[in-house]
Amino acid sequence: MIHRRFAHIAILVAIVSVLALLGGCSLVATGTVTGTVLDSTALGVPLPGVLVTVVGTSHSATTDSSGDFTVTAPEGTDTLHLTLSGYVFYDIIVDVVAHQTTAASNNIIAYHPLGAGQYRMVLTWGASPSDLDSHLILPSGPEEIMYTHKTANDGSANLDWDVTDSYGPETITITTLHTAGVYSYFAYNFSQSPNMGANSDAVVNVYDSTGLIKTLKITDAPGSSSSSYRYWDVLSIINGSFQ
Numbered sequence: 001m002i003h004r005r006f007a008h009i010a011i012l013v014a015i016v017s018v019l020a021l022l023g024g025c026s027l028v029a030t031g032t033v034t035g036t037v038l039d040s041t042a043l044g045v046p047l048p049g050v051l052v053t054v055v056g057t058s059h060s061a062t063t064d065s066s067g068d069f070t071v072t073a074p075e076g077t078d079t080l081h082l083t084l085s086g087y088v089f090y091d092i093i094v095d096v097v098a099h100q101t102t103a104a105s106n107n108i109i110a111y112h113p114l115g116a117g118q119y120r121m122v123l124t125w126g127a128s129p130s131d132l133d134s135h136l137i138l139p140s141g142p143e144e145i146m147y148t149h150k151t152a153n154d155g156s157a158n159l160d161w162d163v164t165d166s167y168g169p170e171t172i173t174i175t176t177l178h179t180a181g182v183y184s185y186f187a188y189n190f191s192q193s194p195n196m197g198a199n200s201d202a203v204v205n206v207y208d209s210t211g212l213i214k215t216l217k218i219t220d221a222p223g224s225s226s227s228s229y230r231y232w233d234v235l236s237i238i239n240g241s242f243q
Helices: 002-023
Strands: 030-039 051-054 060-062 068-074 076-083 092-096 101-103 108-110 119-124 132-138 143-145 157-161 170-174 182-189 203-208 211-217 231-238
Touching: 030 051, 030 076, 030 092, 051 068, 060 068, 068 076, 068 092, 076 108, 092 101, 119 132, 132 157, 132 170, 143 157, 203 231, 211 231
Parallel strands: 030 101, 030 108
Antiparallel strands: 030 068, 051 060, 051 076, 076 092, 119 170, 119 203, 132 143, 132 182, 157 170, 182 231, 203 211
């Protein structure tokens, strides 16, 4: 009986040891994500010292002097959260393949925080159609902010970044809001095909100095200015009020 009891104890110890070893190891396959972080207001200058964290994991990395980072991430769809004092970032979604290196969007942009009365519209979308464009028609002129005219004549609004290779973000920032007149913000399907319907995953997030104030999804749009969704009329600002 004594020997049998010792044998049982030895088996229990072995099981506990194995469980402890498994608890210290990740059973989830991982891959590697690389990317570069750029400063939106300095003509795309690389930004060092940005902490890149894979949300929901202990994996993180910091950008080097060239703005580059490499971070381990679990297989599947992951979210990268970035932080650096004095800057604002919008999370990056990346699909990670096990045992492979995946390049994150080459448009990871660091923005300066918004001041009172300033607004930023951030357009993101899926893999296809690959090229969606942000457009903002100003009350004055009328004048249109777009990829061929990135800065308003009076400096009151800017297209911060023009993205042509899926996902975004493509952003327009209103630095001085005209409180009289009408702004019209819309997305245009530059790729033309396929259409900019629900499968495009197009989303516009609107931010002010307090953070996120509005989220608009193309799936919630009551319609578009064409049946093929070449245009998505996202929002209007009428006499300083978002509609």
